[in-house]
Amino acid sequence: MIDISKLKKGLPISDDPYGDFAKSLGIEKKELIDILKKLVNEGEIIKFRALLNYEKLGYKVSALIAMALEDENKIEKILSLTKITHLYVREKNINFPYDYFAMCHFHDENELKNFAEKLSEMNVKFEIMKTVKNLRK
Amino acid sequence: MSILKDNIDYIDIKILKFIQEEFPIDERPYKVIANALGVEEEVVKEKIINLYKNGYIKRIIPKIPLKNYDRYERALVAMNVEKEKVENAANLINSYENVSHNYLREHYYNIWFTVSAKNFEEIEKQVKEIAEKLNSKNYLIFKTVRAIKLNTEFEVDL
Numbered sequence: 517m518i519d520i521s522k523l524k525k526g527l528p529i530s531d532d533p534y535g536d537f538a539k540s541l542g543i544e545k546k547e548l549i550d551i552l553k554k555l556v557n558e559g560e561i562i563k564f565r566a567l568l569n570y571e572k573l574g575y576k577v578s579a580l581i582a583m584a585l586e587d588e589n590k591i592e593k594i595l596s597l598t599k600i601t602h603l604y605v606r607e608k609n610i611n612f613p614y615d616y617f618a619m620c621h622f623h624d625e626n627e628l629k630n631f632a633e634k635l636s637e638m639n640v641k642f643e644i645m646k647t648v649k650n651l652r653k
Numbered sequence: 654m655s656i657l658k659d660n661i662d663y664i665d666i667k668i669l670k671f672i673q674e675e676f677p678i679d680e681r682p683y684k685v686i687a688n689a690l691g692v693e694e695e696v697v698k699e700k701i702i703n704l705y706k707n708g709y710i711k712r713i714i715p716k717i718p719l720k721n722y723d724r725y726e727r728a729l730v731a732m733n734v735e736k737e738k739v740e741n742a743a744n745l746i747n748s749y750e751n752v753s754h755n756y757l758r759e760h761y762y763n764i765w766f767t768v769s770a771k772n773f774e775e776i777e778k779q780v781k782e783i784a785e786k787l788n789s790k791n792y793l794i795f796k797t798v799r800a801i802k803l804n805t806e807f808e809v810d811l
Contacts, residue, residue: 523715524714525712525714526712526713526714529701529702530702531698531702533713534678534680534682545680546680552678553678555715556678559720559721560717560718560721561715561716561717562715562716562717563678563715564676564677564713564714564715565672565673565674565675565676565716566669566672566673566710566711566712566713567673567711567712568669568673568709568711569709569710569711572707572708572709573669573709579758580756580758580765591801602800604729604797604799604800605797605798605799605800605801606728606729606795606796606797607795607796607798609793609795611793612731612793612795615798616801617729617795643760645731645759645760646758646760647756647757647758648756648758648759648763649756649757650755650756650757651739651742651743651746651755651764651766652743652752652753652755652756
């Protein structure tokens with residue numbers, strides 16, 4: 517069996533992604549495909565998919581937005597307001613009392629402003645942490 | 654909205670839409686995509702490699718079920734780091750295998766990253782170690798309770 521964490525960095529995007537990946541693991545391509553299919557059958561992974569660069573696709577502004585929500589009634593409405601890729605419930609910190617953290621994407625500054633206004637209208641307390649740069653590349 | 658740059662054409666867009674949904678597990682994944690889209694395997698191969706080179710595709714990774722997500726404790730960390738130390742901080746934080754996201758943000762807490770470990774104490778210990786190395790006195794750890802949405806799919810318009 518292969519270590520799942522080896523998959524985290526992604527498949528090589530080459531002429532032969534699975535073949536090259538198999539080579540890096542020291543196994544045959546056929547063997548790798550069988551293992552991956554087994555992992556899918558066992559529910560360890562759902563599928564492979566590509567992560568796209570949102571900025572290149574026109575979402576020029578992104579922000580982590582922390583919100584204080586007493587209950588989840590407002591979640592659906594909030595999710596409908598803009599493109600949200602990640603939403604986590606986290607334990608509140610006394611120094612930063614928000615429990616919902618959403619990764620939000622906007623085409624431009626104006627969309628971000630509109631989103632913030634809508635949150636205010638909904639009486640949601642929030643704080644915006646605009647993305648300056650991805651440090652992990 | 655048009656994103657027609659870098660000679661991106663409608664086949665590129667079709668490919669992007671397809672592979673953000675699923676990249677086939679197959680000995681010849683490009684052939685599977687090509688068949689589904691009604692184009693040549695060679696075209697798909699060339700286009701995907703180019704889309705990657707031009708930065709449209711970041712990575713091709715497995716989607717992990719939410720239930721497996723709970724096997725580890727996770728946390729979001731916000732840290733105040735002096736401006737001059739941001740690059741150092743980025744390198745240091747990225748050197749830990751269990752860090753998955755790491756962003757510079759417009760806020761007093763300017764560096765935000767996520768970590769996972771077998772238990773929360775391990776996370777606290779590691780974050781403390783990072784803060785000490787960076788001489789940061791102010792940081793916050795937000796323990797993850799659960800994920801509501803893990804959808805990274807984007808609308809790809811032409």
